[in-house]
Amino acid sequence: MKQLIIRKTEEIENWRRNINSEINFIPTMGNLHNGHIKLISTAKNDNSNLNLVSIFINPLQFDNKLDLENYPKTIDNDIKISFSNGADAIFIPSNEDIYPPNNKNIKFLQAPIELSSALCGLNRIGHFDGVCTVVYRLLNLIKPKNLYLGEKDWQQLLILKNLISTEKLNVAVKSIPTQRDFDGIPLSSRNVNLSKNERKLISFFSSELLEAKRIFQQEKKISLRAIIKKLSAKKISIEYLEHLHPHTLQKARIEDNISLLAGAIRCGETRLIDHVFLMKRRPIIAIDGPAGSGKSTVTKLIAKKLKLLYLDTGAMYRALSWLLIEKNIDYKTEKKFQNILQNISIVFKSNKNLHQDVFINDYCVTKEIRSQEISSIVSKISSIKEVRKFLVKEQRKIGESGGLVAEGRDIGTTVFPNAELKIFLTASIDERAKRRKSDKNSKDSQEIDIHTLKELIKKRDFEDSNRVISPLIKANDAIEIITDGYSINEVVDKIIDIYNDKIPKETQNQ
Numbered sequence: 001m002k003q004l005i006i007r008k009t010e011e012i013e014n015w016r017r018n019i020n021s022e023i024n025f026i027p028t029m030g031n032l033h034n035g036h037i038k039l040i041s042t043a044k045n046d047n048s049n050l051n052l053v054s055i056f057i058n059p060l061q062f063d064n065k066l067d068l069e070n071y072p073k074t075i076d077n078d079i080k081i082s083f084s085n086g087a088d089a090i091f092i093p094s095n096e097d098i099y100p101p102n103n104k105n106i107k108f109l110q111a112p113i114e115l116s117s118a119l120c121g122l123n124r125i126g127h128f129d130g131v132c133t134v135v136y137r138l139l140n141l142i143k144p145k146n147l148y149l150g151e152k153d154w155q156q157l158l159i160l161k162n163l164i165s166t167e168k169l170n171v172a173v174k175s176i177p178t179q180r181d182f183d184g185i186p187l188s189s190r191n192v193n194l195s196k197n198e199r200k201l202i203s204f205f206s207s208e209l210l211e212a213k214r215i216f217q218q219e220k221k222i223s224l225r226a227i228i229k230k231l232s233a234k235k236i237s238i239e240y241l242e243h244l245h246p247h248t249l250q251k252a253r254i255e256d257n258i259s260l261l262a263g264a265i266r267c268g269e270t271r272l273i274d275h276v277f278l279m280k281r282r283p284i285i286a287i288d289g290p291a292g293s294g295k296s297t298v299t300k301l302i303a304k305k306l307k308l309l310y311l312d313t314g315a316m317y318r319a320l321s322w323l324l325i326e327k328n329i330d331y332k333t334e335k336k337f338q339n340i341l342q343n344i345s346i347v348f349k350s351n352k353n354l355h356q357d358v359f360i361n362d363y364c365v366t367k368e369i370r371s372q373e374i375s376s377i378v379s380k381i382s383s384i385k386e387v388r389k390f391l392v393k394e395q396r397k398i399g400e401s402g403g404l405v406a407e408g409r410d411i412g413t414t415v416f417p418n419a420e421l422k423i424f425l426t427a428s429i430d431e432r433a434k435r436r437k438s439d440k441n442s443k444d445s446q447e448i449d450i451h452t453l454k455e456l457i458k459k460r461d462f463e464d465s466n467r468v469i470s471p472l473i474k475a476n477d478a479i480e481i482i483t484d485g486y487s488i489n490e491v492v493d494k495i496i497d498i499y500n501d502k503i504p505k506e507t508q509n510q
């Protein structure tokens with residue numbers, strides 16, 4: 001495909017009509033650096049769409065005329081960088097193209113007050129309105145499938161996601177983590193304006209934020225006052241330093257597992273922002289749902305793709321059932337049973353085929369727990385109050401430092417009520433009966449007619465939802481996904497998209 005430079009809005013429309021592909025869009029204001037390169041190359045490696053980079057210094061988002069005049073302009077180099085890193089086309093419109101005089105069709109937008117009045121919005125009046133207006137205009141012209149943005153401008157990212165949702169634009173936002181320079185400062189087009197001394201101060205500011213993150217990992221608390229004191233001692237002029245909820249930008253609450261520590265400082269004429277995410281533990285995904293919804297397959301694949309631990313709570317109930325049979329223990333003689341629970345250890349370990357083995361008191365029981373004998377008693381065992389209490393405690397122990405995806409029936413409601421992402425996976429009775437009928441590993445498929453299968457599923461749903469101990473209920477904050485008509489991979493991708501939308505990329509490898 002020829003590398004193309006487009007300058008007029010009409011040409012964009014023609015190009016779009018003539019290409020037989022979806023578009024990845026990377027908006028920029030030029031003076032491209034490694035952060036932009038990462039955006040372009042991520043888009044290129046993500047899919048086979050065409051990659052369009054725009055270069056437009058948007059006057060509406062500058063609250064200071066001098067800042068606009070001084071904004072670095074390096075267009076020839078930007079063109080080279082874009083093409084050599086995967087751009088298929090570059091859009092370089094003029095001011096008149098984006099904002100034609102007297103064009104009543106241009107929609108001037110206002111960023112939502114809740115998000116735009118915090119942090120940078122405090123001192124940059126109208127800045128986010130300008131960003132929303134230009135991005136809305138560009139998205140309407142380009143109609144991309146994906147929009148690539150950096151997490152460095154976290155507040156901008158939140159505001160643009162909000163814009164896309166309120167304006168019902170059909171585009172997915174893909175974010176990339178803040179890219180840092182050799183001295184730890186976030187890459188920014190404005191860095192070229194820094195003197196050596198200013199750069200040193202900013203590097204001190206960034207390293208203080210990274211240090212706060214390190215301390216938080218150990219102590220689970222943060223002192224803004226201590227950071228401010230250190231910065232002030234270096235005569236660094238702080239515009240703001242805030243500890244906030246990463247999505248609402250309201251003050252961080254004690255129960256927030258992930259929070260945002262964000263600051264802006266001024267060095268001479270240059271104002272620089274930086275942030276880190278503070279995490280008490282790595283994220284947890286809870287997947288609940290009825291039998292036959294595809295939970296296990298989906299959960300395993302998500303764990304693999306996101307490099308999370310797969311916590312198969314069902315396997316824990318089965319392992320315990322196995323031990324009871326193996327040791328000939330009558331679980332109805334309660335006193336003895338309590339003692340046994342106290343001496344049980346259940347652990348998961350990856351085997352050499354990269355699958356997970358389950359061990360109970362050092363016995364590997366991965367295969368044994370799938371027997372018909374276990375299937376016939378596991379439901380009974382798992383409805384015993386003490387068993388539930390014991391295994392929920394064990395599951396929470398495994399989840400203490402997070403970094404897992406757990407499936408079951410009470411994960412989002414009982415085991416991990418603070419999970420960052422809760423999914424309630426379900427499918428219609430018809431679909432689940434169809435799936436069971438075509439399941440080669442299930443004896444049911446050969447022996448039971450579809451009508452009876454539907455009745456059995458209805459009965460199981462009723463029992464699961466109405467049992468006294470840990471019934472199957474959708475947590476209030478769970479997202480329901482009805483899997484009818486979707487392939488396993490489509491469901492997995494959908495859940496991963498929701499995860500990426502909720503969990504900053506920057507925290508995903510911490």
Ligand code: PAF
Nearest residue numbers: 027028029058131134153
């Ligand atoms: O982040 C930027 O460079 C700009 O704010 C954007 C998104 C290109 C809009 O002008």
